[in-house]
Amino acid sequence: MNLRTEQNNEKLKILIIDKHGSEFSTVLKTRLEEYDNEVYVSPRLPQNIAMFEICFLINESHRTLDLITHFHGKRFVFIFLSARGKAEEFSLIIHKSGKKTIKVIHIDNPPETIPQEDLEKMLWFSFTQSNETILNFHYHKLKKPMPLPLPDTPHPRKRHLFSIKRFLIGIPLVLLIIHILYIPPLALGTYYVYLQAQALKQQNLEEVLKYNQKSQSILNTSKQLYTFAKPVMLVFSLAFFSDNIFQINESANSIFSEAVPLMKTGQAYLSLFMKKHKTDDEQDLLLQQQKILYNSIGDLHQDLSFLYQKLPEWHPYLKKAKQQIKTSVAILDGARKLIPQLDTIFAKNGEKKYLLMFANNMELRPGGGFIGSFAVVTVKDYGLDEMQVYDVYDADGQLKAHIEPPDPIRKYLHQPHWFLRDSAFSPDYPENYEQAKFFLSREMNLPSFDGGILLTTTAIQSVLEAMGDLYVPDYNEMVNRDNFYLKAQLYAEKDFFPGSTQKKHFLSSVMDQMLIQLEDASFPKLVQMIDKSLNEKQLVLFFEDQSLQKIIDAQYWSGRMITPACTSDKQNCISDYLMPVDANLGVNKANFFINRNVTLNVSIDHNGRIRNKYVIELRNDSQNYAFPGGVYKNYMQIALPREAEVKEITKNGTLIEGYDELNDTHKTIGFYVEVQPQSSIEIVMNYELGSIVQNGRGIYQLIFQKQIGSSNYDFNFALSFPKNIYVVNQNFSPLVKDNSIHYNTTIKADKIFYIELLKE
Numbered sequence: 001m002n003l004r005t006e007q008n009n010e011k012l013k014i015l016i017i018d019k020h021g022s023e024f025s026t027v028l029k030t031r032l033e034e035y036d037n038e039v040y041v042s043p044r045l046p047q048n049i050a051m052f053e054i055c056f057l058i059n060e061s062h063r064t065l066d067l068i069t070h071f072h073g074k075r076f077v078f079i080f081l082s083a084r085g086k087a088e089e090f091s092l093i094i095h096k097s098g099k100k101t102i103k104v105i106h107i108d109n110p111p112e113t114i115p116q117e118d119l120e121k122m123l124w125f126s127f128t129q130s131n132e133t134i135l136n137f138h139y140h141k142l143k144k145p146m147p148l149p150l151p152d153t154p155h156p157r158k159r160h161l162f163s164i165k166r167f168l169i170g171i172p173l174v175l176l177i178i179h180i181l182y183i184p185p186l187a188l189g190t191y192y193v194y195l196q197a198q199a200l201k202q203q204n205l206e207e208v209l210k211y212n213q214k215s216q217s218i219l220n221t222s223k224q225l226y227t228f229a230k231p232v233m234l235v236f237s238l239a240f241f242s243d244n245i246f247q248i249n250e251s252a253n254s255i256f257s258e259a260v261p262l263m264k265t266g267q268a269y270l271s272l273f274m275k276k277h278k279t280d281d282e283q284d285l286l287l288q289q290q291k292i293l294y295n296s297i298g299d300l301h302q303d304l305s306f307l308y309q310k311l312p313e314w315h316p317y318l319k320k321a322k323q324q325i326k327t328s329v330a331i332l333d334g335a336r337k338l339i340p341q342l343d344t345i346f347a348k349n350g351e352k353k354y355l356l357m358f359a360n361n362m363e364l365r366p367g368g369g370f371i372g373s374f375a376v377v378t379v380k381d382y383g384l385d386e387m388q389v390y391d392v393y394d395a396d397g398q399l400k401a402h403i404e405p406p407d408p409i410r411k412y413l414h415q416p417h418w419f420l421r422d423s424a425f426s427p428d429y430p431e432n433y434e435q436a437k438f439f440l441s442r443e444m445n446l447p448s449f450d451g452g453i454l455l456t457t458t459a460i461q462s463v464l465e466a467m468g469d470l471y472v473p474d475y476n477e478m479v480n481r482d483n484f485y486l487k488a489q490l491y492a493e494k495d496f497f498p499g500s501t502q503k504k505h506f507l508s509s510v511m512d513q514m515l516i517q518l519e520d521a522s523f524p525k526l527v528q529m530i531d532k533s534l535n536e537k538q539l540v541l542f543f544e545d546q547s548l549q550k551i552i553d554a555q556y557w558s559g560r561m562i563t564p565a566c567t568s569d570k571q572n573c574i575s576d577y578l579m580p581v582d583a584n585l586g587v588n589k590a591n592f593f594i595n596r597n598v599t600l601n602v603s604i605d606h607n608g609r610i611r612n613k614y615v616i617e618l619r620n621d622s623q624n625y626a627f628p629g630g631v632y633k634n635y636m637q638i639a640l641p642r643e644a645e646v647k648e649i650t651k652n653g654t655l656i657e658g659y660d661e662l663n664d665t666h667k668t669i670g671f672y673v674e675v676q677p678q679s680s681i682e683i684v685m686n687y688e689l690g691s692i693v694q695n696g697r698g699i700y701q702l703i704f705q706k707q708i709g710s711s712n713y714d715f716n717f718a719l720s721f722p723k724n725i726y727v728v729n730q731n732f733s734p735l736v737k738d739n740s741i742h743y744n745t746t747i748k749a750d751k752i753f754y755i756e757l758l759k760e
Contacts, residue, residue, distance in 0.1 A: 011036060011037055011038050012037045012038065012053045012054065013037075013038045013040070013051060013052045013053055014032055014037050014038065014039045014040070014052060014053065014054050014055070014056070015039075015040050015041075015042060015046075015049065015052040015054075015055045015056070016028060016029055016039065016040070016041045016042070016055075016056045016058070017042055017043070017044065017045055017055065017056070017057045017058065017060060017064075018041060018042075018043065018058040018059075019043040019044060019059075019060075020058075020059065021043070022058060022059075022081065023112070024058065024079070024081060024107070024110055024114070025041055025056075025058055027114060027119070028056060028079075028119075029041055031119050031123070032123070040052075045057075045064060045067065045068075047268075047271075047272065047282075047285075049068075049071065049074075050071065050074070050281055052074070053074070053075065054074070054075040054076070054077065054126065054127070055068075055074065055075070055076050055077070056077045056079055056126070057076060057077070057078050057079065058079045058080075058081065059079070059080060059081060059083065060078060061261075063261060063265070063292060065078070065090065065093065066288065066292065067285065067288060067289075067292075068102075069097070069099070071281070073101070074101065075101045075102075075103075075126070075127075076101065076102045076103075077102075077103045077104075077105060077126045078090055078102070078103070078104045078105070079104075079105045079106075079107065080104070080105070080106050080107070081107050081110050082107070082108055082109060082110070083106070084106055084108060084136075087104050087105075087106035087134060087136075088106075088134070090104050091104045091133045091134035094133050095133045100129065100131070102133070103125060103126060103132075103133060103134070103135070104133055104134040104135070105122055105125065105126070105134070105135045105136075105137070106134065106135070106136045106137065107137045107139075108136070108137065108138040108139060109138070109139045109140065110137075110139060111139050118137055121135070122135065122137075178228050178229065179228070179229040179232060179233075180229070181225045181228075181229075182222045182223070182225035182226040182228075182229060182242075183222075185218045185219070185221050185222035185225065186219065186222040186226075186242075186245065186246070186249075188218050189215045189216075189218040189219035189222055189249055190215075190245065190249055192211045192212075192214050192215035192218065193211075193215050193249050193252045193253065193256075195207075195211045196208050196211045196212055196215065196252070196253075196256045197252075197256075197321070199211060200256065200259060203263070203522060203524070205260045205263060205264065208256055208259070208260050209257075209260055212253055212256050212257050212260075215249070215253055216253050219246070219249055219250065219253070222246075223246060226242065226246070230242075244310060244312075247310055248307065248310050248311060251303055251306055251307045251310065252307060254303050255300060255303045255304060255307060258296060258299055258300045258303065259300060261296065262293070262296045262297070262300060263523060263524055265289055265292050265293055265296065266293060266523040266524070266527070267523045268289060269286065269289040269290065269293060269523075270518065270519050270521070270523050270526070271519040272285065272286050272289065273286060273382065273383070273519075274384070274515065274518055274519040275383070275519075276383055276384070276385075277383075278381075278382070278383060283381070283382060286382060287382075290339060290342065293339065294336065294339045294340070297332050297335055297336050297339070298336060300332060301329060301332040301333060301336060304325055304328055304329050304332065305329055307325060308322060308325045308326060308329060311325065330531075330535075331527060331528060331531045334531060334534075334555055335527065335531075337551055337554075337555065338551070341548050341551060342382075344543075344545055344548050345379075345543070345548070346379050346381075346382045346383070347379050347380055347381060347382070348381060348382055349381060350380070350381065351378065351379070351380045351381075351385070352378070352379050352380075352450040352451075353376060353377065353378050353379075353447070353448075353449050353450055354376075354377045354379070354449055354450060354451050354452065354453055355374065355375075355376065355377075355433070355436060355437070355440070355449045355451075355452045355453070356374060356375040356376070356377050356387075356452075356453045356455060357371055357374045357424070357436060357452065357453070357454045357455070358371070358372055358373040358374060358375070358455055358456075358457075358460075358507065359371055359372075359424060359454055359455065359456045359457070359708075359709055360372050360456075360457050360589070361456040361457055361458055361538070361591065361709030361710070361711075362457060362485065362589040362590075362591045362592045362628070363584050363587075363588065363589050363590075363591060364582050364583070364584045364591040364707075364709055364710065365422070365424045365425060365583050365584065365709075366424065366425050366426055366427045366581045366582075366583050366637065366707065366708075367423075367424025367425060367426055367427065367428075367429060367432040367454070367559075367708055367709075368424055368429070368432075368454050368456055368537075368540070368559070368708035368709035369424065369456055369457070369709045370421060370422070370424075370584075371392050371420060371421045371422075371423060371424055371436075372391070372392055372421070372507075373389060373390065373391055373392060373507050374389075374390055374392060374395070374420075374436075375387050375388060375389045375390065375511070376388045376390075376446065376449075377453075384515065387511065387515070389507060389508035389511060390444075392419075392420055392421040393421075394444075395420050395439065395440060395443040395444050396419040396420055396421055396443065398443045398444060399417075399419060399420075399439070399442060399443045401442060402417055403417060403418040403419075403439075403442075404418060405417065405418035405422065406418070406425050407660070408425075408583060408585065408635040408670070408672070409422055409425065409585070411672075412585045412633065412635055412672055413585045413587075419439070420436060420439040420440065420443060423435045423436050423439055424436075424454070425583065427561055427579060427581045427637070427639065427705075427707060427708070428559070428560055428561040429452075429454060429540045429542060429558060429559030429560060429708060430542050430558060430559075430560055432454075433452040433454075433542045436452065437449065437452075449544070450543065450544050450545070451541065451542055451543035451544055451545075452541075452542045453539070453540070453541055453542075454539070454540045454559065454708070455538075455539055456533075456538040456539070456708075456709045457484075457485055457488070458533070458536075458538040458709070458711070459533040459538035459539040460484060460510075461481045461484055461485065462481070462529040462530075462532060462533050462538065463514065463521075463526070463529055463530070463533075464479065464480055464481040464484055464514075465481040465525070465529055466521045466522050466525035466526040466528070466529045467514065467517055467518070467520075467521040467522075467526075468480065468521075470510070470513050470514060470517060471513065472506075472509050472510055472513050473509075473513075474505070474509040475491070475506060475509060479510060479513075484510070485592075487506070488506060488507065488510075489589065489628060491505075491506035534555070534557045535556075535557075535748070535749045536706070536712065536748050536749055537559060537706055537707070537708045537709065537710070537749065537750075538708075538709060539557075540557060540558055540559030540708055541557050541558060542558055542559075556749070556750055559708045561579070561639070561665070561666070561705065562577070562703055562705055562750065563665055564576070564577035564641045564642070564666070564703060566699060566701055567701065567752065567754070568699045568701065568754075570697070570698070570699050572693075572694045572696060572697065572698035572699065573698065573699040573701060574610065574689065574691040574692075574693065574698070574699065574700050574701065575641065575691075575701050575703070576602070576610070576612070576641060576689060576700065576701065576702040576703070577639065577640060577641045577666065577702070577703045577705070578600060578614065578638070578639070578640065578702070578703070578704050578705070579638070579639040579666075579704070579705035579706075579707065580598065580616060580636070580637075580638055580639075580707065581636070581637040581638070581639065581707050582634050582635075582636055582637075582707065582710065583634065583635040583636075583637070584632065584633065584634060585633045585634070585635055586630060586631055586632060586633035586634075588627055588628055588629065588630045588631075589627075589628035589629070590620065590622060590628070590629055590630055590631070590632040591632075591711070592628060592629070593620055593621040593622040593629050593632075593677075594618060594619070594620060594621075594632055594675070594711075595618075595619045595621060595713070596616060596617065596618050596619070596713045597616070597617045597713065597714050597716075598614075598615070598616050598617075598713060598714070598715045598716070598747070599613075599614075599615040599616075599715075599716040599717075599718075600612060600613070600614050600615075600702075600704075600715070600716070600717050600718070601613040601615075601718045601720070602700075602702070602717075602718065602719045602720070603719075603720045603721075604693055604700075604719070604720070604721045604722065604725055604757075605722060606722045606724060607692065608692040608693030608694065608725075608759060609688065609689075609692055609693075610688065610689040610691070610692070610693070610700075611686070611687075611688050611689075612644075612686070612687050612688070612689065613684065613685075613686050614638065614684070614685045614686075614687070615682065615683070615684050615685075616682070616683045617680055617681070617682050617683075618632070618634070618673075618675050618680060618681055618683070619675070619679075619680035620632045620675040620676060620677055620678065620679060620680070621677075621678070622677035622678070623677065623678070624677055625677060629677060630677065631674055631675070631676055631677065632674065632675040633672075633674050634672070634673050634674070634675065635670060635671075635672050636670065636671060636672075636673055636683070637668055637669065637670040638668070638669045638670075638685060639666040639667070639668050639705070640666060640667045640668075640669065640687060641666070641667065641689060641690070642663060642664075642665065642666060642667050643667075643689065643690030643691070644667050644687050644688065644689055644690065645687060645688045645690065646661075646667075646669060646685065646686075646687045647686040647687055647688065648685070648686050649669070649671065649683070649684070649685045649686075650683070650684045650685075651673060651681055651682070651683055652681055652682055653682075656671050658671070659671040669685070693725065693757060693759050694759065695759050695760070696758070696759065697728070697756065697757070697758055698756075698757050698758075698759065699754065699755070699756055699757070700719075700755045700757055701752065701753065701754050701755070702717075702752070702753040702755075703750070703751075703752050704747065704750070704751045704752075704753070705750045706747050706748070706749055706750055706751075712746050712747060712748045713746070713747055714744065714745075714746055714747075715744070715745050715746065715747045715751075716742075716743075716744050717734075717742070717743045717744075717745070717753065718740060718741070718742045718743075719734075719740060719741050719755065720739060720740040721739055721740070721757070722739065723739060724759060724760045725757055725758070725759045725760075726757065726758045726759075726760075727741060727755060727756070727757060728756040728757065728758050729755075729756040730753070730754060730755045730756065731752075731753065731754040731755075732745075732753060741755075
């Protein structure tokens with residue numbers, strides 16, 4: 001009996017998903033078009049899938065099944081070619097879910113030409129309301145004809161003596177070959193792992209998958225060959241090295257196979273997130289993708305952590321790879337903690353307003369930089385609803401009341417009043433956020449906010465790095481990481497006067513284009529740059545929701561000053577603290593030209609008393625006195641433990657006597673210095689800690705905190721101690737010399753140095 005599928009006169013829109021472009025999809029498309037249907041073929045699932053009445057998916061994965069379950073009333077047919085196990089697994093899942101609109105067809109050993117009658121059965125099964133979830137087709141492979149045996153040819157008679165000799169030589173040779181035969185495929189499989197890493201850096205995901213399949217296949221062959229050699233290698237304790245290489249390669253292959261779908265899902269999530277006025281289906285899909293991201297990140301985090309433990313460091317490439325893995329683990333750890341909070345941050349089923357402050361850290365202030373512009377950002381139900389950018393003079397021009405400024409602003413900036421533009425004058429961002437809210441309520445009567453974000457010029461440059469060239473049509477300019485600051489400065493200073501809108505308009509145009517092109521940005525690069533900005537304190541966050549803010553504080557992303565306290569529960573613990581803070585009061589952008597080098601020498605005497613010598617060298621590389629460079633007029637502050645006692649402060653060997661001192665949670669020392677163009681100064685401060693190292697085991701802990709918006713700089717740390725004190729352990733790798741340790745690093749983020757001591 002011939003089975004035919006009945007169609008009505010209205011054309012059906014049908015989609016075929018086939019990422020590998022199999023011959024079967026062409027046959028299926030041709031047959032469906034014969035019934036006057038509109039048939040489309042795509043390598044991946046599009047966002048507008050809701051427009052199709054039925055979708056055929058060829059050899060798709062579990063993630064696709066998860067994504068389509070929320071589409072109601074649409075038909076989906078999963079077709080598996082020579083994958084019985086997967087087809088049966090899908091069938092079982094669909095049967096348990098009770099979804100009658102999802103079917104499975106399995107075709108075992110599909111021939112080049114599928115019989116017409118079988119095609120009709122497939123279409124009938126796909127379009128009918130039957131309760132069956134799976135339809136199987138099995139075709140036998142055609143056996144190739146066996147070659148005719150060659151006629152026997154007489155072999156020359158071999159002398160018995162030579163046969164025995166070859167046998168005696170051949171046995172050890174064969175045994176040796178058997179025991180090393182696994183090495184060439186192991187080396188080749190490792191090489192393909194390396195190629196995957198290179199392809200992933202270039203974000204060539206198809207190349208990653210291609211090399212991943214080759215690597216897994218070759219390594220499986222190598223592992224089978226290794227089974228012959230492993231018993232002997234175990235006897236001679238040689239198996240550890242080979243076992244470790246196999247484990248590293250298998251872990252790496254697993255990581256790459258997980259990273260590709262994670263990146264694709266992330267890119268799709270970013271694209272959908274940036275879309276305004278989402279439908280209910282699109283919001284459901286967004287949340288589904290978010291759930292997939294969370295689970296995938298957890299799996300990848302676990303595999304990367306395992307690889308980090310296994311990977312050796314005997315080669316510079318391996319050492320670099322291990323450091324990159326460590327960075328990736330930290331990024332994934334932060335993302336996994338943050339994703340569950342996105343419902344709160346992006347106002348699921350609600351609306352929130354955030355205060356976004358743009359700080360020019362080329363004119364560095366204690367809280368990140370001079371506030372040149374700000375924006376009110378409204379998010380609504382997982383979408384950016386509105387972003388209104390203001391020039392700071394729009395607000396400051398409306399301030400009627402006198403607000404007393406901090407003494408350095410009045411004394412060195414010669415400003416008798418305090419305005420929003422100078423409000424970031426505390427090293428603590430939550431304090432500056434509250435101060436900014438106070439100014440905006442007085443100046444513009446703006447309503448309360450749900451949180452604040454401070455974004456420095458450096459942070460914007462980092463985001464632009466992930467986006468590449470950005471065309472700004474309003475100014476006919478091509479903006480990128482390298483020229484953004486100069487372009488922004490050009491439009492900010494050209495014909496500038498208080499109240500002009502050039503700077504606001506340029507920044508607003510750039511932000512608008514960034515939001516438009518954000519969905520096309522590299523998702524992994526964007527995540528990496530945002531994480532970098534958060535860790536390096538070029539981007540800081542504060543939320544009114546206290547439970548959310550605790551998570552931000554735990555990641556050190558809030559720009560909050562750390563209260564000196566021991567992280568160890570041991571009683572004999574001394575907590576040291578140091579935070580250098582600059583305030584450029586020269587009305588210029590001299591920080592673009594400032595380089596610094598910081599040294600801290602800690603000396604412990606025989607009685608356990610601790611004396612510190614803090615040295616900071618500032619160099620001004622401005623070519624002359626012309627704007628944007630010029631004299632670096634800096635009100636420098638140094639935060640110390642409250643009980644610290646300052647002995648003396650010198651500048652280039654000359655004593656500084658008139659310094660300010662504030663005792664609060666910290667002891668803060670402040671003084672004014674100038675650095676002329678093409679010159680440098682050296683500040684030296686000697687001080688003692690109030691605590692003493694006691695007998696027995698103890699802890700010396702140093703918290704070195706980085707200023708918001710400050711550039712990265714070199715830090716040299718040295719600890720010297722007498723013969724009755726020993727260093728037992730530390731959380732970094734210093735150079736040990738005589739009775740001292742030395743460590744050089746770069747201050748990119750807050751650091752905690754933890755040293756365990758033993759005093760006799």
